[in-house]
Amino acid sequence: MRLKQNKRVLLLDNYDAFTNNLANQFQKLGATVLTSKPNEFSVIRAKTLHPTHLFLTPGNGDYDKQGLRLQEFVHAFHKDIPISGVCLGHQCIAAFFGAKIDMNIESKRGIKTDCTHDGKGLFTGMPETFKIGRYHNDVVNEDLEGTPLIATAWSEGMVMATRHKTLPIESLQLHPESLLTEQGDTIIQNFLKLG
Secondary structure: OOOOOOOEEEEEEEOOOOHHHHHHHHHHOOOEEEEEOOOOOOHHHHHHOOOOEEEEEEEOOOOOOOHHHHHHHHHHHOOOOOEEEEOHHHHHHHHHOOOOEEOOOOOEEEEEEEEEEOOOHHHOOOOOEEEEEEEEOOEEOOOOOOOOEEEEEEEOOEEEEEEEOOOOEEEEOOOOOOOOOOOHHHHHHHHHOOO
């Protein structure tokens, strides 16, 4: 499924074991991956790399503590390039745009569940329902009124993805890089097509 493409993905590593899986997934699909931890260099330095896409990885911690640095990158790039993220990265993106995060819900670690979606954006060309891998304690609250975001995927009544109404920004609670997730490569390829 490797495609020739001139995509440069700035992958912000939140010290998470899944980061290598995500980097490998992007590379397998033909993208160049620029990996850095959020505190390794400044937003100004990141801009000199001329990324075409920004992706925030999962990680330990809370969106309102460890995630504040990530939100600086979202602020710096959100008007210029497509942005996505998984788990903590997703929550940071949603919080930046004003969404409420429900914290310390029942922990889900490495479970496989059904996911439904709206068939657009990251979910273009996918079956109506597919299996996903979930690893989380926190989720984006389903009430997105007053934000520029809409929910686009759900599992067991919880929001699994959001999309910005006007910008090429979509993010995921589910883990496309997990072996438990069907269609993970399709999701990542659809992200690379944004913008």
